[in-house]
Amino acid sequence: MFKNRDYTLRYLGNSDVELILPNHKVVHNEPLIDQTTFSVLVWNIFKQKRANCIHILEQYANQAKLILLQEAQTTPQLLNFISEHNKLADHVPAYCFNEIFAGVMTITDSAPSKILSFREKEPFIRVPKSALITVYPIKNSTQQLLVANIHAINFSIGVKIYRQQMYMLLNYIKQHNGPVILAGDFNAWSRQRLNLLYHLVRSIKLKPVNFAIDIRKRFLGRPLDFVFYRGLKLDAAKIIDTAASDHNPLFVNFKLDLNLPT
Template sequence: MFKHRDYTLRYQGKCDVELILPNHKIMHNEPLIGQQPFSVLVWNIFKQKRADCINILEQYAHQTKLILLQEAQTTSQLLNFIAENNKIADHVPAYSLNDIYAGVMTITDTTPTQILSFREREPFIRVPKSALITLYPIKNSTQQLLVANIHAINFSLGVKVYRQQIYMLLNYIEQHHGPVILAGDFNAWSRQRLSLLYHLIRSINLKPVNFSNDIRKTFLGRPLDFVFYRGLKLNAANIVNTAASDHNPLFVKFKLD
């Protein structure tokens, strides 16, 4: 594992993996979105343990501007998907095993103008969870789109560490002047966690995406995966029913507000 704490690994086309540090200089910044509607796929991919997961990604590769993965592992299959579709993937490894890194990954067609990576260690099992904030230019606008991808702490007594992890992201989101997407696996499986999550989200004026056919992964009767947004208009929200992971992907379409 790299010695730097605040780093991201970038996989781009057929290029070698690039280490992105907090002071990384952006060389170019093509707009990611404009006035046309755009789609986002959010998915805990279950460490690519099931055979069809890459097929699902292939189906949505050209339909989405953003693919936000949790539990993404840098296996040859996933890296081949990124290269063959000429994508840019920014990955915040939470841990590594046998030179394979696992954590959140944000996949797009455009290099972000800014990257912030976060890691929070699980209190009991001591394995970190990761999160990532990326900013992207908007065509014909001085504003940028902020995208936050999170895999939240799962095993803890109370909500102190859970609050701490989410609050780190919200501090940056609150200061951002422009549209926001916050999404991922929030592990909001208790009443206390879910109440805290909604309280924090409301405090910075984010809205939840609601699903008419809600087949999100649940635990103890509560959904784990969420998409929140601000400064955007929600056009459509669907859930992909699949056995390719233990979570169903969320497929959401937005337009600039």
């Protein structure tokens, strides 16, 4: 299966897992965004190794219109959460171990109108990192919301592979005419990586979400997790202080304003 780079696994309620290939046809197209404000939870969930991680998801299941996870593993506990809350989860596995898939996962209430999956191998350890672009209809609008969920390359000398992974996403974001959210664990732990990240997002007119109390996971003094956006108004942003992962979740509330330039 992993020879095909461009696939996603979809989990929906009590249904069997579905393999989504690049030519996937959208059958049902319900708007995900149906009101002027909506919230997004972004979290590297640390492979669900720690107690209470599912409890955190339970707390925000009804508040967050989008849940963007990194290092999500298809454990029975996470799949039960998806099923019990009647959520839809699109998962791009980076690797599989003991029949458990691990990678980025975007959890929502309805299916995207478009889906693109990406994998990039770590140069040294050769274990891939994954990323996912999903596009969602907005009620009473011809525009759609593009959401990019990324777990960036970590172990590399220089930024060549890091830049390559970013370019794969940014090329699609650049072409999108509508609101955009780009979020995840960017592993921007060096000055070179952080400078490149800010340069690239500025080049496609994305703005960073800033946090009044910034307790994001840091390495070498630099934050790893980010939310970038355009074509939306930032309403509120906070970081959830928890020991349920080695990263703290980011919780961001946006206002929809389709008059903003995209």
